[in-house]
Amino acid sequence: MVNTAVSLCGVPLDNPVIPASGTFGFGAEFAALYDINCLGTFSFKGTTRQPRFGNPTPRIAECEAGMLNAVGLQNPGVEAVLSQILPQMRTYFKKPVMANVSGFSVGEYAETCAMLDEAEQVGWLEVNISCPNVHGGGMSFGTDPAMAAEVTKAVRAATKKPVIVKLSPNVTDIAEMARACEAAGADGVSLINTLQGMRIDLRKQQPVLANTFGGLSGPAVFPVALRMVYQVYKAVRIPIVGMGGVSSAEDVLEMMLAGATAVQIGAVNLVNPFAGRDIVRALPAAMEKYGIQNLSDIIGGAHHGA
Amino acid sequence: MKEVTLHILSQTRLTRDVYRMVLGGDTTAITAPGQFINIRLDGLYLRRPISVCDWEPEEATILYKVVGRGTTQMSRLPVGTALSVLTGLGNGYDVNKSGERPLLLGGGVGVPPLYLLARQLVAEGKDVTAVLGFNTADEVFYEDEFRALGVRTIVTTADGSRGVRGFVTDALPDEYSYVYTCGPEPMLKAVYHVTKTSGQYSFEERMGCGFGACMGCTCKTKYGAKRICTDGPVLEKEEIIW
The missing domain is CATH 3.40.50.80 (Nucleotide-binding domain of ferredoxin-NADP reductase (FNR) module)
Known part of the structure; x- marks a missing residue:
């Protein structure tokens, strides 16, 4: 019997498979299809202090081996998450959930995190400083190390829960961003958010997305994500949640060998709603195939002897 | 919603670029007219949402217009092809x-x-x-x-x-x-x-998932934000903002 358990910032996970924020809603659509308690956990839809409608449509464009999205952080706001969504989630998800938080000012990030700190169900706060699809916030915190540190510090002071800062790949040096977050008190980092891209509709000769630009995800970004996880592992000592195009148990193993303690799966949930369950089920056989007994033993394994 | 494997029973060209495809298999998740199915195609990342034109036990008929890569590929699929399909999506007409x-x-x-x-x-x-x-x-x-x-x-x-x-x-x-x-x-x-x-x-909108997870197809209504794929595609006249 192989052992898939890992520990993320001191919180145990049965396995490292975590559906990524923005691809899993608050879990209800998937809980109607399978028992989502088989997952390590999931990161819920990016939540802000106030409700947000998000961007106009079209918000989605297809790409070779992936997709662009420019949803723009549509969410019901933290108050509705606390009063309505979390109590309902209790009926279908019994494990600690990862709360994904976004904001438009340092104070707003801290306030939203402080409110979620009260929720017993929340196991980790994943602080998104890297949304490419909202103007005047989001990614601007994720591209400047000083700003990233400031947000991290404020959030760290606002909660007792582990703080995982979600990093943008749209930077020159992602390792520098990770170091800034670690120095400011982050308990972990997650990466990568989507890569900024665009498509043009040839019939209209105009951008497909109403927002012009969107975030690229799916298998197309996997090698880039893997490289960045590898680089960040060399730069920091805090745990890394790796993501970006992960679509199979084998991809999970690659991410962990690059340095990820846990692995998020994103776009694949949208094309195969059972992807989370399927990857969890496929993990033991993939581990056996490659002679892996304890999954936690391989974290950063690709660095040894390199 | 159900994920099922459906087989192409027939393909008929109705006009220059509109085709009828009859699919056979488990169609029990389709419960109302106006619902749609979401078809996975080889080599294309996102599924293709197509409305259901007719339904029988173990059968669903779709009519589609060839406009891009996905529908072009669909029009060339031979009878007997197995397709991964999400069925019974959307609210449908009452x-x-x-x-x-x-x-x-x-x-x-x-x-x-x-x-x-x-x-x-x-x-x-x-x-x-x-x-x-x-x-x-x-x-x-x-x-x-x-x-x-x-x-x-x-x-x-x-x-x-x-x-x-x-x-x-x-x-x-x-x-x-x-x-x-x-x-x-x-x-x-x-x-x-x-x-x-x-x-x-x-209504029609570009979709990511088709089952309510990605928020890719949200529109504004008098009663708040609604996802075309799950809260729609059918909206009541009274809630439309025009």
């Missing part, structure tokens, strides 16, 4: 609101979901009128099929090459109890302003 003389207004590839709706309304003894709008005579499809159901069927063409010249709104009957419509957004908007009764309007 037949209980029809009244005695429902009016069905379809434009182009908005016509197909109205066929199953018409069939169900006729089965319930309703006096159904359908106005089917196309650009030109060569593009007309399913006129005979609607007639064969016993539906009073009027065809309009923008260029007047067949039926009434103009749009569906140029061929409205004097009396009707309720409106069911599907078509391009400018047509829906015209229907919204010209028709006198309440009704149900089916």
Whole structure:
């Protein structure tokens, strides 16, 4: 019997498979299809202090081996998450959930995190400083190390829960961003958010997305994500949640060998709603195939002897 | 919603670029006219959402227009091909609101979901009128099929090459109890302003998942944000902001 358990910032996970924020809603659509308690956990839809409608449509464009999205952080706001969504989630998800938080000012990030700190169900706060699809916030915190540190510090002071800062790949040096977050008190980092891209509709000769630009995800970004996880592992000592195009148990193993303690799966949930369950089920056989007994033993394994 | 494997039972070309595909397999998740299915195609990342035109136990019929890579690929698939399909997506039309003389207004590839709706309304003894709008005579499809159901069927063409010249709104009957419509957004908007009764309007939007997870297809309504894929594609006239 192989052992898939890992520990993320001191919180145990049965396995490292975590559906990524923005691809899993608050879990209800998937809980109607399978028992989502088989997952390590999931990161819920990016939540802000106030409700947000998000961007106009079209918000989605297809790409070779992936997709662009420019949803723009549509969410019901933290108050509705606390009063309505979390109590309902209790009926279908019994494990600690990862709360994904976004904001438009340092104070707003801290306030939203402080409110979620009260929720017993929340196991980790994943602080998104890297949304490419909202103007005047989001990614601007994720591209400047000083700003990233400031947000991290404020959030760290606002909660007792582990703080995982979600990093943008749209930077020159992602390792520098990770170091800034670690120095400011982050308990972990997650990466990568989507890569900024665009498509043009040839019939209209105009951008497909109403927002012009969107975030690229799916298998197309996997090698880039893997490289960045590898680089960040060399730069920091805090745990890394790796993501970006992960679509199979084998991809999970690659991410962990690059340095990820846990692995998020994103776009694949949208094309195969059972992807989370399927990857969890496929993990033991993939581990056996490659002679892996304890999954936690391989974290950063690709660095040894390199 | 169910994820199932369906096999292509037949493919028929109806016009220059509109095809009918009959799929066989477990179609039990399809419970209302106006729902759609989401088809996975080799080499394309996102599934292709297509409305259900007709339904039988173990069978679903779709009509689709070849407009891009996905539909081109679909049109070349041979009979017998197995497809991964998410079935029973969307809310669909509510037949209980029809009244005695429902009016069905379809434009182009908005016509197909109205066929199953018409069939169900006729089965319930309703006096159904359908106005089917196309650009030109060569593009007309399913006129005979609607007639064969016993539906009073009027065809309009923008260029007047067949039926009434103009749009569906140029061929409205004097009396009707309720409106069911599907078509391009400018047509829906015209229907919204010209028709006198309440009704149900089916919308189209680019989708990521088709089952409510990604928030890719959200629109604003009088009752807040709604996902076209799960809270729609059918919206009540009263909630549409126009």
